[in-house]
Amino acid sequence: MTIQLGCIADDFTGATDLANNLVRSGMRVVQTIGVPTTPLAADVHAVVVALKSRTIPAAEAIAQSLDALKWLQAQGAQQIYFKYCSTFDSTPEGNIGPVTEALMDALHTDFTIATPAFPDNGRTVFKGYLFAGNVLLNESGMQNHPLTPMTDANLVRVMQAQTKRKVGLIDYKTVALGEAAIRERISALRAEGVGVAVVDATSNEDLHRMGPALKNMPLLTAGSGVAIGLPANFGLKPSLQASQLPAAHGLQAVVSGSCSLATNAQVAHFKSTGRPAMAINPAALMHGQSDAMVQQVLAWAAPLLKDGPVLVYSTAEPEAVKAVQAQLGVAEAGALVEHALAAVARGLVGLGVQQLVVAGGETSGACVQALGIAQLQIGPQIDPGVPWCHAPGDNGGVHITLKSGNFGTEDFFTKAFTVLA
Ligand SMILES: Nc1ncnc2c1ncn2[C@@H]1O[C@H](COP(=O)(O)OP(=O)(O)O)[C@@H](O)[C@H]1O
Numbered sequence: 218m219t220i221q222l223g224c225i226a227d228d229f230t231g232a233t234d235l236a237n238n239l240v241r242s243g244m245r246v247v248q249t250i251g252v253p254t255t256p257l258a259a260d261v262h263a264v265v266v267a268l269k270s271r272t273i274p275a276a277e278a279i280a281q282s283l284d285a286l287k288w289l290q291a292q293g294a295q296q297i298y299f300k301y302c303s304t305f306d307s308t309p310e311g312n313i314g315p316v317t318e319a320l321m322d323a324l325h326t327d328f329t330i331a332t333p334a335f336p337d338n339g340r341t342v343f344k345g346y347l348f349a350g351n352v353l354l355n356e357s358g359m360q361n362h363p364l365t366p367m368t369d370a371n372l373v374r375v376m377q378a379q380t381k382r383k384v385g386l387i388d389y390k391t392v393a394l395g396e397a398a399i400r401e402r403i404s405a406l407r408a409e410g411v412g413v414a415v416v417d418a419t420s421n422e423d424l425h426r427m428g429p430a431l432k433n434m435p436l437l438t439a440g441s442g443v444a445i446g447l448p449a450n451f452g453l454k455p456s457l458q459a460s461q462l463p464a465a466h467g468l469q470a471v472v473s474g475s476c477s478l479a480t481n482a483q484v485a486h487f488k489s490t491g492r493p494a495m496a497i498n499p500a501a502l503m504h505g506q507s508d509a510m511v512q513q514v515l516a517w518a519a520p521l522l523k524d525g526p527v528l529v530y531s532t533a534e535p536e537a538v539k540a541v542q543a544q545l546g547v548a549e550a551g552a553l554v555e556h557a558l559a560a561v562a563r564g565l566v567g568l569g570v571q572q573l574v575v576a577g578g579e580t581s582g583a584c585v586q587a588l589g590i591a592q593l594q595i596g597p598q599i600d601p602g603v604p605w606c607h608a609p610g611d612n613g614g615v616h617i618t619l620k621s622g623n624f625g626t627e628d629f630f631t632k633a634f635t636v637l638a
């Protein structure tokens with residue numbers, strides 16, 4: 218079986234976000250966790266390979282992305298889509314720039330676009346500047362991200378710092394004129410030696426105008442927004458009919474390791490409903506105490522689960538995160554918390570949880586890996602960018618949703634379960 222679109226996502230929440238937009242735009246999609254070792258068995262238009270490569274060393278991110286590319290090419294992918302965060306999450310070393318360059322080299326292409334625009338979630342790009350809601354990226358809370366603090370909203374500048382290729386801009390005036398003008402601008406930029414063009418988009422209409430101009434471009438790099446304009450290039454029509462997931466069974470839980478503004482509000486909202494919630498303090502995980510802490514959390518949760526969802530969270534305000542990082546180091550703090558939350562997720566599933574909400578991209582990566590999930594079927598959308606998914610397994614498998622840090626309404630942690638009911 219051959220696919221049309223081959224996608225490489227740099228984290229797991231981002232992968233479900235992209236798969237969700239492709240499904241809603243008319244594609245049959247499967248999401249794999251990591252690079253599969255066997256050929257694709259499903260009859261789908263697109264595959265999203267989910268990597269956990271956003272914050273690892275650039276050389277490793279490149280190696281994993283090239284592996285994914287090779288597998289996608291072997292499945293016949295006609296176009297490659299490198300999906301990163303709508304807030305352009307990256308470390309000073311990358312990995313967006315280095316992975317883009319490596320994919321361009323491997324695909325023998327001298328030009329690609331870069332745009333994290335996702336208007337349905339308030340991410341817009343104007344004159345090359347990224348806005349999250351009504352404010353610039355660096356005023357949105359993303360300047361305090363535990364792993365990828367974003368302190369500059371100018372994407373041409375951010376991308377240029379990560380790549381040797383020349384970075385240019387296709388601005389809103391050109392995008393407003395549509396396909397012919399965008400193609401003309403691409404030719405002009407190519408002639409100037411530009412290899413990567415940031416593209417403005419402030420609305421879904423912009424993304425739909427962009428779509429036809431991207432037909433046959435070997436590599437696209439973007440958030441999930443660009444996806445809505447692509448299926449038409451393959452003769453497919455939008456369908457808001459999400460794929461039907463099997464009926465949900467089992468107990469319900471939420472595991473949250475995101476420290477974003479939105480997740481902090483979602484944790485506060487869940488607690489305000491009076492439902493059971495337990496905080497994990499990273500300091501309590503140090504000196505080999507993690508296993509004991511996980512056991513304590515599971516013993517707390519076990520008798521409560523029959524009465525409805527419980528929440529286990531490390532979510533904290535920026536000052537608390539900074540204090541922990543000062544004590545442990547940034548990467549170590551992240552890894553320690555991810556490891557503990559992943560063990561909690563595995564333990565909760567062992568206690569009978571079959572409807573699981575996970576908040577945070579890195580956190581989701583750790584939890585999905587700990588649960589041994591290899592493939593996800595994409596189901597109904599809970600909020601823009603966040604679908605329910607299903608992983609097959611014993612007793613009907615697990616329904617799981619991977620919530621990007623900044624996505625979802627304040628009541629997401631309770632609302633999500635009503636979508637499955
Ligand atoms: N209280 C905390 N102190 C320090 N780091 C934390 C804390 N809680 C979570 N983290 C770490 O912060 C990172 C959050 O990233 P992620 O899960 O991707 O969330 P988001 O989707 O908001 O980016 C993870 O590595 C997580 O382990």
Ligand SMILES: O=C(O)[C@@H](O)C(=O)COP(=O)(O)O
Nearest residue numbers: 230231234302303578621622
């Ligand atoms: O594009 C997006 O914003 C998301 O799909 C995404 O990648 C979010 O990452 P996290 O905030 O780390 O969950």
